[in-house]
Amino acid sequence: MAVLRPRVDKLLERGGTLRSRDLVRAGLTRIELSRMVASGRLLRLGRGLYAAPGYEPGEHQSLVAVAKRAPKVVFCLLTALRFHDLTTQAPHEVWIAIGNKAHPPRLDYPPLRVVRYSAPRVSSSDSGRTIGIPWSSTSAITFPRSPSMPSRAA
Numbered sequence: 112m113a114v115l116r117p118r119v120d121k122l123l124e125r126g127g128t129l130r131s132r133d134l135v136r137a138g139l140t141r142i143e144l145s146r147m148v149a150s151g152r153l154l155r156l157g158r159g160l161y162a163a164p165g166y167e168p169g170e171h172q173s174l175v176a177v178a179k180r181a182p183k184v185v186f187c188l189l190t191a192l193r194f195h196d197l198t199t200q201a202p203h204e205v206w207i208a209i210g211n212k213a214h215p216p217r218l219d220y221p222p223l224r225v226v227r228y229s230a231p232r233v234s235s236s237d238s239g240r241t242i243g244i245p246w247s248s249t250s251a252i253t254f255p256r257s258p259s260m261p262s263r264a265a
Contacts, residue, residue, distance in 0.1 A: 119153075123163045130179055131159045158219055173221040177205050181216035184209055187226055 118137050122129055134144055144161070147153035154162045156172075160179055169175075174194065177184065186194060189202040204224040209215060215225045 120163075127166065128156060128160055128162045128175055128179055131161065134161065173205055176221060177207065177216075177218065177223070180218055181207070183213075184216060187228075 119134065119139060122133060122137055131141070131144060135141065139147075144153070148155050148161070151164060154164050154166055156162055156166075156168075157176055157180075160176055171194065174186065174190070177186075184207040186206065187208040188206040189198070189200060190206040192198040193201060202224075204222045206224045206226060207216075208226045208228050211227050211229060213227075215223065
């Protein structure tokens with residue numbers, strides 16, 4: 112365990128939060144993980160999500176939880192607007208976009224609102240690295256055309 116501690120500390124410094132699979136990949140067993148949480152050397156943020164004891168969650172903690180537990184989702188609509196400070200509305204759900212045939216992630220917290228897009232629409236999103244995690248968001252907003260809607264031809 113003493114040999115693993117620097118490796119775990121280095122991972123926590125780099126990412127802020129870690130999934131249990133990242134810690135296991137670093138050589139920590141699940142029993143050691145439980146012992147570290149019990150002794151206060153590691154903080155459990157949620158199912159499968161851990162941080163250093165001095166970790167202070169930021170404004171985007173719910174986005175961090177979603178991005179860590181479901182790294183292939185794309186933040187969209189209200190969540191993307193709020194993330195980029197384009198609205199003052201704070202959604203009570205995290206809006207995510209997934210492909211038409213993809214399975215939605217199962218998370219206890221935060222509540223998710225899943226929107227399905229075609230694969231090219233989801234893959235043509237904006238991405239970057241901030242708040243300690245890689246992120247992606249899409250600004251694509253499509254509305255289904257109903258038969259009663261007038262066409263835009265002028």
